[in-house]
């Protein structure tokens with residue numbers, strides 16, 4: 104693309120490259136012309152970054168400012184903030200960091216700081232914070248993520264490192280050429296594939312999948328939501344009870360056994376433990392035969408359908424795709440392990456267009472493109488504190504210091520945290536059971552949050568630092584799994600008194616009167632030059648000459664060759680399992696695991712097991728009759744830029760939409776467009792009813808990401824805006840992975856009566 108005039112810039116976000124025109128302070132954001140399927144999330148940028156919710160100046164919670172960390176009187180999240188100078192805030196932080204480290208040590212400082220922050224290799228919020236804290240003795244970190252924690256912990260025991268495997272996912276090009284059937288659990292929602300960690304130059308998934316359909320590949324979609332499969336796929340839609348996929352997969356496996364349709368040589372050569380699965384599926388262990396009739400009772404999918412599909416899967420080149428959304432539920436390990444068992448029984452792992460893939464659709468790059476070389480990054484340094492928590496145990500850690508917990512075969516003890524510092528994440532978006540998190544957030548003596556906007560997390564802090572966003576700082580864009588580098592020039596200066604995080608820590612480094620390990624006494628421009636030079640060197644080894652940094656920043660996307668356009672997952676292992684063993688204990692696929700069995704967790708035994716969740720439609724639904732799913736929003740990235748135009752355009756009377764089936768709505772006297780109260784024992788929120796046959800009965804879908812807006816005058820702390828995490832529980836997947844388990848929650852709904860309260864989430868608390 105050529106630049107139209109001096110005020111037109113290319114930039115990057117997690118949802119893709121875009122072109123921004125600056126016309127006398129007015130920003131116009133459009134999609135990049137080379138992107139075949141650009142994301143409309145771009146439309147949120149200008150409205151949100153220049154909106155009312157932008158943090159303008161450093162701010163301190165009123166009673167914290169008056170009485171200090173040990174004297175603050177009121178609850179966090181209830182008070183007004185006082186704007187102060189950078190001078191004042193730097194003094195406060197310097198003193199408090201020194202006090203906490205001297206009195207309690209660095210392991211009283213939690214800076215797990217989970218969250219997606221923004222694209223850009225240098226101004227990455229967590230890397231900046233972690234490097235700074237590492238230079239002064241470290242911090243307690245968090246391990247894993249909210250996306251696929253069960254997979255991160257389970258998969259190494261049974262197939263290998265999950266992050267590596269996601270990159271090696273079988274490409275759609277091979278499905279087009281060799282595939283015949285794709286069976287999706289949780290679909291492959293194109294709305295999710297708008298996004299790719301670190302950015303993506305071209306959204307090709309839609310066209311790649313469409314090419315498969317044109318080549319005659321059939322798609323089957325097990326999902327509560329019809330449009331988890333794009334219309335173009337003409338997928339057969341089967342809607343099981345949420346949380347019952349494991350039972351369906353077991354019945355398919357059972358059918359393959361009793362009809363002698365499974366691939367014995369594959370199971371024999373490439374796997375261990377199958378005898379245990381066979382005994383379990385045939386009912387020889389617990390007396391329950393996991394046949395199709397049994398699965399029909401659990402899932403609502405007819406036995407006949409399950410048997411017919413089993414036969415079809417065995418007779419065709421079949422790819423099984425399981426969405427990571429399924430494992431974000433109680434016992435989330437089980438559908439993963441069953442996916443691997445099923446694919447092993449079909450015996451097509453390592454063949455083009457066959458086998459399995461977990462997480463297709465969770466990121467625009469999976470099965471589409473990969474990174475040809477290591478992109479430069481801002482080094483975090485070494486953390487002298489060894490302690491960590493599994494990421495989704497944040498409330499538990501703050502509420503129960505010094506108590507033991509189990510995780511992945513270890514018994515660990517929670518640290519006693521006195522200070523929390525969060526940069527680039529929004530726990531009051533991402534964590535479950537927000538009323539519990541509110542209580543947990545009262546525990547530390549000091550909470551610092553670096554933010555662009557007045558999110559609920561910023562409102563629950565003591566000290567809030569206003570930071571620059573992507574368009575207000577210079578950076579180098581490159582997606583973790585993309586084959587392009589994207590310029591990210593500074594387009595406008597940081598507004599009001601916002602500063603880059605690099606500047607903030609460089610200043611603190613001086614005041615703390617310590618070493619200069621953080622900045623190395625370099626400016627951000629010098630760091631960028633150094634990072635760019637290292638990329639130029641790497642690129643040269645790949646026979647690619649890159650321009651100098653300033654030319655790059657003024658220019659356009661630079662693409663490299665995709666390293667594996669015809670990649671097939673585990674093809675090496677299939678070819679020669681002795682030469683290319685897996686990294687599992689046996690080197691083979693572990694359909695039963697002695698190591699996991701040795702942990703003796705009844706919530707995650709040593710082989711795939713049917714464990715009905717505490718909350719699902721198979722449990723007691725007399726009080727709360729609807730299963731609530733809360734997946735990723737089409738109109739934004741999580742909670743980011745919720746004040747933007749596109750995000751707001753889909754809200755109903757300013758509330759987040761909740762999808763509900765016409766029969767469920769009629770039963771409750773609810774009409775399309777009504778505002779409803781969604782409630783259970785844990786909390787309540789308002790939402791806008793979207794009555795649609797796209798969702799199966801007895802299930803509702805409330806997107807994540809509406810900014811938490813509790814009415815603190817109300818005894819239920821009713822959220823006025825539609826945040827599902829006031830309703831989700833904080834149980835987690837199992838003791839093995841301690842992952843978030845948001846998708847297993849029961850709720851009830853009624854029509855809202857009376858005058859609607861105003862949504863206040865975007866009004867600054869100053």
Ligand SMILES: Nc1nc2c(c(=O)[nH]1)N[C@H]1C(S)=C(S)[C@@H](COP(=O)(O)OP(=O)(O)OC[C@H]3O[C@@H](n4cnc5c(=O)[nH]c(N)nc54)[C@H](O)[C@@H]3O)O[C@H]1N2
Pocket residue numbers: 217218219220221226227228249250251431525526527528529530532533534553554555556558570571572573733734735740741742743744807827828831845846
């Ligand atoms: N119920 C339910 N809950 C879920 C999920 C679900 O399916 N259901 N999904 C989970 C998943 S998979 C995930 S990954 C999480 C996502 O959870 P998060 O990653 O925490 O969500 P984001 O809204 O992306 O939060 C990023 C925050 O960083 C801020 N930010 C952006 N750039 C910068 C920067 O440069 N510096 C600083 N300091 N801040 C910046 C943004 O303003 C925003 O508030 O949510 C999880 N929560």
Ligand SMILES: Nc1nc2c(c(=O)[nH]1)N[C@H]1C(S)=C(S)[C@@H](COP(=O)(O)OP(=O)(O)OC[C@H]3O[C@@H](n4cnc5c(=O)[nH]c(N)nc54)[C@H](O)[C@@H]3O)O[C@H]1N2
Pocket residue numbers: 249250251288289290292294295296297298325326327328331343344345346347348426427428429462463464465466732733734735736737738739740741742846
């Ligand atoms: N637009 C947009 N895209 C995003 C994100 C975003 O915030 N916005 N977030 C990104 C991130 S961080 C992640 S981790 C990925 C997440 O990617 P996923 O985890 O794949 O996304 P989800 O929307 O949580 O879940 C996918 C689908 O699973 C279905 N599902 C849920 N429970 C069940 C079940 O029990 N059985 C079956 N069969 N289906 C079920 C839901 O209908 C849901 O639409 O998305 C990424 N993409």
Ligand SMILES: [Mo]
Pocket residue numbers: 249250251
């Ligand atoms: Mo995620």
